[in-house]
Amino acid sequence: MMHANVANDWWQSPTQTPNDQARQQASERQNQLTKPPGSLGMLEQVAIQLAALQGQTLPTLERVQCVLFAGDHGVAAQGVSAFPQAVTVEMLKNFASGGAAMSVLARQQQLPLTLVNCGTASDCESLAGIVHRPVMAGTADFSQQAAMTEIQARQALQLGAEQAERLASEQAQLLIAGEMGIANTSAATVLSACLLQQPVAELVGPGTGLDDGRLAHKQQVLEQALQRALTEQPAPTPLQALAQLGGLEIAAMAGAYVRAAQLGIPALVDGFIATSAALLAVQLNPAVRDWLLFSHGSAEPGHCQLLAALQAEPLLQLGMRLGEGSGAATALPLLRLALALHRDMATFAEAEVSGP
């Protein structure tokens, strides 16, 4: 086991700092626009937040990029998912050929969608249209042993960081990270339970659609996995928790969030899995939190706990529970409309409208 010098870990480097002057100027502008102050609700708040993050009074969202990270999970062998493990690779093919929900949402909004294979159980490197960077052939079954080594966890985090660096080189203004991986609600649940020191029972849910009996089995598997990990490593660092109980695509998303924040790119966080990665990112570097916007509250019951832990209020509550980045892509039009309103509405003075 490698024990790195913690002070040198890349994720601890400082993030960019939001611009308080731009925030203030955007806030003042909102109060001059021809509407009762506050009457656009959260649309006002996100415009002001994006002003602070872009460091300009009138922010724009012209260059938004989606990156979907896929990986398999050894714990799928324990029967914790409604779908067979083969679906991870089958869906990768579906993303690449444009038939998946996230493919449609990205295409409708002309968003580039990059697919990253972080490590699937069966070899799929012959599939075109995918960035193949497998760290390992899916994680080990964390109900029996650590999901990955710390070296592999670092490699998976790095996959996301590399994508964030590519986005920066392409002047992206917003990151939407999505995921695909059969059994990844299990990894997200038990990793979050470990990071938050909460019981699995408070976070576990049906994922893609387990019935009550199989949900009880999933909970038992995850409780035993958490116990095993904490016996092996009683007070794990976030990196150790990731290696014990995480997933490759969850690690990559967390790495992407951290590196994006260091490069000054905000992220619009998707649902339960993405929020577990956001939680990991914020535990790796608390200043990452400033750079995260939250798109929707998932129907997966544990999501509200993760959002509460991050003090996050999502834009949408549509009962979605698909992952892939689909909730974030669905919320994107609201951000764009919020910025159009902020930029294009007339002020009371310009329109010669009387104030209250």
Next chain:
Amino acid sequence: MMHANVANDWWQSPTQTPNDQARQQASERQNQLTKPPGSLGMLEQVAIQLAALQGQTLPTLERVQCVLFAGDHGVAAQGVSAFPQAVTVEMLKNFASGGAAMSVLARQQQLPLTLVNCGTASDCESLAGIVHRPVMAGTADFSQQAAMTEIQARQALQLGAEQAERLASEQAQLLIAGEMGIANTSAATVLSACLLQQPVAELVGPGTGLDDGRLAHKQQVLEQALQRALTEQPAPTPLQALAQLGGLEIAAMAGAYVRAAQLGIPALVDGFIATSAALLAVQLNPAVRDWLLFSHGSAEPGHCQLLAALQAEPLLQLGMRLGEGSGAATALPLLRLALALHRDMATFAEAEVSGP
């Protein structure tokens, strides 16, 4: 006072009937798309609902039209609004010149926005870009007398019906009705209280931003107005309630909803004022309810009562409270994404993805 033959009132003519076969086929398609069944939440439900309303398995929303009805309210003289009455006409000018929130939201989505002057307190017929059809110079102060005669109420309903007929002639697939009128939360509140036989206290709120003292005054004015109306007309029909306590733009919206339903055009209902008009429309003709989709829950506290009375679950909860149709225009991208997902996603069979 005219007493029409009730059986001949145009709003009682039948609405179009939603197509149950298209609903069923759309529902079956949703269950074949490459996602866990139900995992797109409300996006699935609205796609299925629009399939039933358009009578086709794969509905589209290419031709959406916005119509904004403006009118003044005599009760503004009682100090029930945070803004002076002049703002109604000033804002009409702002809508026409493109600086209002609804102007921006319509322009961003390439939606035609028609402005209808239903009757403002001061003459504004010199303003260009507006359909001037004033029924009267604003309503009378309903705290003192009926807001309008039943003949005027019929004329105002007709203004909306005419717009719905124009939309039908232009093959519109969705109506977004918006409104402008200083003091119209007062009219919407007291009209709804009358229609629902609920106390004003359960529905009243700060509108564009009254402080607590002025809110208490507003409540008192509206309670007295309701008492006056019920003394004059103890068991009013919906038309009589409208004439006693309504507004010209509220009547026009209700007329638009009813006529649109008769012509087979669904409507995406906005916030508190629009929902009071929807309630009136449904009391005029209960079958109109099938043709209404609900866009957002307003920050105006009484809105949740109106939504509950209509058994409506809105798509968004963003704390908006602007009116103008702004909440509906903000929700429109979600409907369009829902239909794109429904139409363009691959089925499990097409994508060769394994099922659960």
